[in-house]
Amino acid sequence: MPGGMHASRVLTRSLALAGAVVALCAGPAAVAHAEDGATTVVGELVQAWPETSLEGQHAGESHEEPLTFVEGADGSSVRVPAGAVEGIDLGSTVEVTVGGSTEDDAAADGYEPALEVLDTQVLRAARPATTVPAGSVTNQVTVAMVAPLGGVPDGTALADVVDTVNDGVAGFWSEQTGGAVTVGVTAAHDWITTAAGCADPTALWDEVAARVGFVPGPGRHLLLYVSSEPRDLPGCSYALGQVGAGVASGGRLYVRDDLASVIAHELGHNFGLGHSSGLQCDASVEDGTCRTAAYRDFYDVMGVSWDRIGTLTAAQAQRLGVLPAAATQTAGAGTTTATLAPVGSGTGTRALRLTDAAGTDYWLEYRTAVGRDAWLASDNRYRLDSGVLLHRAGALPDTSLLLDGSPSAAGGWEDDLQTALRPGVPVTVAGGELTVTVDAVTPAGATVTVVRTPPAAAVPAPAPAAAPAVLPGAGTTPAPAPAPAAAPSVPAEAAAVAPVPAAADPAPVAAAPVEAAAPEPAGSGWTTPALAAGGVVGAGGAALAGRRVLPLLRRG
Ligand SMILES: [Zn+2]
Structure with missing residues (x-):
């Protein structure tokens, strides 16, 4: 007309x-x-x-x-x-x-x-998207359904995406931040066809922002649901999240799956989180030949995303500044013993912080099938351990590393998703400075002992992963039988940010991380995970300075 x-x-x-x-x-x-x-x-x-x-x-x-x-x-x-x-x-x-x-x-x-x-x-018939008043939430999400250049709307309903944000995503972030972060959809826009495609995600975001009147600002998020019709749109990742500086940064994101864990994950990037990844060392917890495997923390929303969302790990919660002091205990000099409540319970002392002489934080937490982690008993498709987990905090892109408390030799890395510390088996990290032993594990809690050995005066604060002269300790414990359900695939991603692992059908691909040559500056990164088997999405990352190939595990 x-x-x-x-x-x-x-x-x-x-x-x-x-x-x-x-x-x-x-x-x-x-x-x-x-x-x-x-x-x-x-x-x-x-x-x-x-x-x-x-x-x-x-x-x-x-x-x-x-x-x-x-x-x-x-x-x-x-x-x-x-x-x-x-x-x-x-x-x-x-x-x-x-x-x-x-x-x-x-x-x-x-x-x-x-x-x-x-x-x-x-x-x-209209199915009104239930938005909330802008003043009632700390983090306002504008949702827009977008068919980018070359695409047409798929069958996903706006109201469903809005419900996902207001229910599963909002519930998760509110719960995990003690109510400090409340997420809600304050504006919702049904299908828009854009002139911009995924190949230029900022142009895509900008065009949609202009169309729907989104004004960027603190705590303001623009979430695009990007059509999956057709599925292989050039440059369209499974999800993409701008990395912010904190929970109040706001930011832009898109997803191609109406899945709470994926949206929660991309919002996590907006909040300033990198990935919850895994550190795997050759028959050692932290020494010798190691690799960082992106997403390889299936317990955490910033790791592999699937249809379960576990408790936010302490390292990530601390980065957000939402870990209550009452929830943590800090290991002092000499010997520290602590009893940890299940982290999923959301009560009691549930994280023990160990800071080495170099200032690196390690966190012990007890994961078991309680509260948000109840799926460990009911739907443990990856055969993850219940028990005490050890994480190491880090900088972007992997702001939390899950260490393997029962490490395999390098040849067994792919199949080894079992990472809990073995009760009674001491594990040494931080270049020998910290020795951790799980004394006892009961459904109600886990008792752990940490012994701090001051680093030798002649050795100036070694980097944790590079520290020599530490024996494998518990590393000789044979790994349990591999989880047969896990099959790795390889997403591609931008340097500074992180995408969500695709829940697409992956083909087994050898996981060989290739570190990016030139990381994006924090705050401007995004993620470009692959949608399909072994796919490395190119267009979405064309403007990025570097990329790396990362392993992704999911059920075959
Ligand atoms: Zn990510």
Whole structure:
């Protein structure tokens, strides 16, 4: 319709949106010319309220009713008389047959005339996305359904994505931050077709931001659900998250899966978190030949994401500044003994912090099937250990490393997802400075003892992973039988940020991390995980300075 685009621009530029009604674009737009000169338009029923200046209000110029549009997915729209669609819920996808122009006050004010409605059919009932008032949450999420260049909307419903954010994602972050981070969808926009593709994600985000009126700012997040139709859109990763500086940074993200763990993970990047990865050393916990395997912490949301979201590990919670002091104990000089409550319980002392002479933090926590980690008993498809885990905090991109408390020789790394410390077997880390022993494990708690040995005066604070002269200790313990369900695949990712491992069908690929040559500066990175088996997504990372290939484990 000739007037459609104009009306659409006016809508975006000049009008306040009426109540909870937002500038929605509906499913497939179609404008077909009927034989009798009438026109059929398919789109979403949208209303918007024209603002009137204070002077205009005093002059009695206020509009008495909102403007009503049928807006297609391509952004074009036609205006129709409000009365012609009375009784149809806003947000419904309708097919209207329109005829000639009608006269009304809005037309007199310069808006494109409303068209006479000859026939109306509701193609899809409105399913309102439940947004929350902006002031009620610390982290406001604007959701937009996006079919980027080359794509068409898939079958995912806006309301479902919004529910995922408001339910699983919000619940997770609120719980894990003691209520410090409350997430909620404050604006929701149905399918938009963009001129930008995934190959330039910032252009994609920018275009959508402009279309939906998203204003960046502290605690403000723009979440795109990017269509998976077709699945192999050039440059489209499984998910992509901008890395922020903290929980208040705000940021942009997109996902191609309506999965709470993936959205929670990308928000974690917005909050400033890197990945929860694994450190695997050759028959050693921390010494000798080692590799960092991105995502290889299946317990944590910043590791491999699947349909379970475990408790946020202490190293990541500490990075966010949300780990309560009461939840932690710090190992002092000499010998420290602590009893750790299950980290999933969310109560009691549940993390023991060990800081070595170089300032590196190690964390002990007791993971067992309690609370948020109850799936360890009910759906432990990767045969993860329950027990005491040892993590090492680090810088981006791997801000938490899960050390293997029962390490395999290098040849067994792929199949070794069992990482708990063995009770009674001392494990030495930090170049020999810290020796950790799990004394006892019961369902209620785990008792651990840490012995600190001051580093030799002649050796200036060695880097933890490079420290020599430490025997493997517990490393000789044979690894348990490999988890047969785990099959690695290889996503690609940008240097400074981290994507979510794809839940796609992977082909087994040898995991060989290749470190990026030139990391992106913090705050500007993003992630580009592969969607498909062994796929290395190229386009999405074309602008990045470096990339690396990382192992990804998932069920075959
Ligand atoms: Zn990531």
